[in-house]
Amino acid sequence: MKIKRSGRLVDMTYYMIQHPHELVPLTYFAERYQSAKSSISEDLGIIKQTFEESGVGTLLTVAGAAGGVKYIPTLAKEEAVAFIDELCQLFTKPERLLPGGYLYLTDILGNPALVKKIGLMFASLFATKKIDVVMTVATKGIPLAYAVANYLDVPVVIVRRDSKVTEGSTVSINYVSGSSKRIQTMLLARRSLAVGSNVLIIDDFMKAGGTINGMVSLLEEFDATVAGIGVLVESEDEDIEERLVEDYYSLVQLSEVNLKEKAIEVIPGNFINHYKEMKVIDFGGENE
Amino acid sequence: MKIKRSGRLVDMTYYMIQHPHELVPLTYFAERYQSAKSSISEDLGIIKQTFEESGVGTLLTVAGAAGGVKYIPTLAKEEAVAFIDELCQLFTKPERLLPGGYLYLTDILGNPALVKKIGLMFASLFATKKIDVVMTVATKGIPLAYAVANYLDVPVVIVRRDSKVTEGSTVSINYVSGSSKRIQTMLLARRSLAVGSNVLIIDDFMKAGGTINGMVSLLEEFDATVAGIGVLVESEDEDIEERLVEDYYSLVQLSEVNLKEKAIEVIPGNFINHYKEMKVIDFGGENE
Numbered sequence: 167m168k169i170k171r172s173g174r175l176v177d178m179t180y181y182m183i184q185h186p187h188e189l190v191p192l193t194y195f196a197e198r199y200q201s202a203k204s205s206i207s208e209d210l211g212i213i214k215q216t217f218e219e220s221g222v223g224t225l226l227t228v229a230g231a232a233g234g235v236k237y238i239p240t241l242a243k244e245e246a247v248a249f250i251d252e253l254c255q256l257f258t259k260p261e262r263l264l265p266g267g268y269l270y271l272t273d274i275l276g277n278p279a280l281v282k283k284i285g286l287m288f289a290s291l292f293a294t295k296k297i298d299v300v301m302t303v304a305t306k307g308i309p310l311a312y313a314v315a316n317y318l319d320v321p322v323v324i325v326r327r328d329s330k331v332t333e334g335s336t337v338s339i340n341y342v343s344g345s346s347k348r349i350q351t352m353l354l355a356r357r358s359l360a361v362g363s364n365v366l367i368i369d370d371f372m373k374a375g376g377t378i379n380g381m382v383s384l385l386e387e388f389d390a391t392v393a394g395i396g397v398l399v400e401s402e403d404e405d406i407e408e409r410l411v412e413d414y415y416s417l418v419q420l421s422e423v424n425l426k427e428k429a430i431e432v433i434p435g436n437f438i439n440h441y442k443e444m445k446v447i448d449f450g451g452e453n454e
Numbered sequence: 455m456k457i458k459r460s461g462r463l464v465d466m467t468y469y470m471i472q473h474p475h476e477l478v479p480l481t482y483f484a485e486r487y488q489s490a491k492s493s494i495s496e497d498l499g500i501i502k503q504t505f506e507e508s509g510v511g512t513l514l515t516v517a518g519a520a521g522g523v524k525y526i527p528t529l530a531k532e533e534a535v536a537f538i539d540e541l542c543q544l545f546t547k548p549e550r551l552l553p554g555g556y557l558y559l560t561d562i563l564g565n566p567a568l569v570k571k572i573g574l575m576f577a578s579l580f581a582t583k584k585i586d587v588v589m590t591v592a593t594k595g596i597p598l599a600y601a602v603a604n605y606l607d608v609p610v611v612i613v614r615r616d617s618k619v620t621e622g623s624t625v626s627i628n629y630v631s632g633s634s635k636r637i638q639t640m641l642l643a644r645r646s647l648a649v650g651s652n653v654l655i656i657d658d659f660m661k662a663g664g665t666i667n668g669m670v671s672l673l674e675e676f677d678a679t680v681a682g683i684g685v686l687v688e689s690e691d692e693d694i695e696e697r698l699v700e701d702y703y704s705l706v707q708l709s710e711v712n713l714k715e716k717a718i719e720v721i722p723g724n725f726i727n728h729y730k731e732m733k734v735i736d737f738g739g740e741n742e
Contacts, residue, residue, distance in 0.1 A: 169504070169507075171460065172459065172460070172463055172500045173500060173503070173504045173507075175460055175463045175464055175467075176463055176464075176467045176500060176501050176504040176505070177504050177508055179463075179464045179467040179468060179471075180467060180471060180504075180505070180508065180510060183467075183468060183471055212460045212461060212464060213464050215461070216457070216461045216464040216465050216468075217464070217468070219457075219461075220465055220468065222468060264619065264620065264622050265619075266619060268619050268620045269620065270620065270621070270622050270643075270645070271620065272611075272612075272620075272621060272643055272645075272646050273609075273645075273646070276609045276610045276611060276612070276646065277609050278600060278603045278604045278607070278608075278609065278610065279607070281600065282604065304592070304593045305592045305593050305596065305612070305614070306620075308593065308596045308597065309596065309597075309600050309610070312566060312569065312597050312600060312601075313600075315566045316566045316570065319566070319567070320566075321561075321564045321565050321566065322564045322566065322597070323560075323564055324560075324564070324593065326593070331552065331553075331554060331556050332552065332556050332557065332558065332559065332560075332594075333558070333560060334552050334558050355558075355560055357558070357560075357561075358560050358561070358564065
């Protein structure tokens with residue numbers, strides 16, 4: 167189709183958003199619109215500038231014969247700060263308190279707009295890391311893992327606590343839950359993860375870190391590397407003698423739950439400090 | 455920010471894609487860009503035309519004081535047909551066969567690009583239905599349900615087979631699995647679904663339909679209405695005396711699994727016939 171710049175801009179914007187972190191050769195667009203590469207470059211310049219001004223990401227240009235353009239979705243710092251504030255507000259609602267001091271989070275995890283934005287937060291933070299796959303454990307972490315993976319354009323693998331016939335052969339490990347000190351099992355389908363993968367672990371909740379530590383042990387069985395760990399909520403609990411996981415990022419931190427007074431105290435997690443310190447996302451020498 | 459048409463087109467395209475099925479007042483854009491409403495209308499005309507020509511959806515204009523514009527993501531018929539062919543190809547790979555005649559689908563369900571497109575297929579099919587929420591059962595249906603819900607801009611509720619302390623009080627039912635005839639339990643957090651909701655049921659696999667029938671029974675407990683049923687794969691099994699669910703759409707149909715010869719036969723499901731017959735998506739009187 168031969169179309170005008172205005173139509174090209176709409177179509178290219180749509181295409182780039184649908185294909186984050188994917189290198190698109192300029193010839194793809196040149197052929198699609200029967201346009202000169204120079205016109206396509208100009209169009210991409212306009213898109214890049216608009217994305218950066220709106221704080222929704224950037225376009226990276228990779229030069230050379232195997233080159234092209236890549237859309238990196240990110241969230242502007244002010245928006246990230248505002249979103250974490252919004253999350254903190256949401257978490258402190260007293261009606262979340264369940265018997266035993268547990269928190270009801272199903273409404274947050276069931277809201278696609280919130281889930282997408284949480285995904286974008288972690289995808290921004292890990293945008294420059296080499297990540298082959300996002301891993302989580304069934305079931306509450308699943309939507310978050312897919313949201314992150316969508317923005318990073320990588321597959322998701324799901325660790326389970328019980329074996330399913332539809333998974334084929336599995337690798338299982340035993341691990342000790344950090345807070346209850348009970349021995350538990352988790353397993354992963356053998357063919358779901360390639361040996362040597364770089365894995366980003368995403369989960370909804372971390373207390374002492376036993377579950378995440380279990381996933382780290384499971385990764386060793388696949389000779390895989392932990393590329394990063396991100397959790398929506400971490401709980402700061404006095405009962406926790408020591409945290410089993412050290413290098414992680416949390417969006418919010420549960421600092422106190424008072425069942426009697428029906429009060430929940432939440433503060434921003436360590437994510438935001440790290441994010442604020444990032445002057446600019448450093449893509450190495452890849453960007454021209 | 456005061457920006458030129460080219461920048462506005464990029465920014466508006468981004469915004470509309472991020473907010474499907476959401477009515478955006480024209481004043482939102484007019485204020486954002488400090489532009490006249492007439493210019494915004496022209497921009498939206500360009501976006502609408504480009505989306506329709508590329509077969510990625512349309513913009514609906516709602517007139518009046520409470521009016522605005524709404525992005526309805528859809529998939530062009532040829533693309534839907536091509537995608538179902540692609541799915542059929544993927545399903546027939548002999549290495550999917552697991553002992554007992556089960557199929558390994560984890561790679562398909564773990565691929566965000568495929569999952570997104572499956573979501574878009576169902577979101578297109580149900581674009582004109584009144585849907586308040588997407589429901590699925592843990593765990594394999596979860597990514598599909600979120601993908602559909604993302605495009606429809608509605609929340610997701612997840613039915614479980616076991617009770618979790620973090621869900622609060624639940625409503626549970628017993629149901630009979632259609633193929634194994636065993637009695638099973640499923641439950642849903644009481645506060646996760648509002649009474650009287652219109653519910654789209656999405657799942658990965660349907661054999662006799664016992665699980666989906668269970669979800670339908672569960673919905674009765676919430677005085678909720680089934681707005682539609684969509685499954686990725688249905689299995690045509692001679693052992694099934696009668697299908698428990700009648701009104702559903704499937705993307706692919708498993709017609710034969712031969713363990714000995716390692717052969718899987720797959721044909722397009724009933725989705726595609728229905729989709730092909732839709733001359734044009736009918737939005738009633740809403741579109742000008």
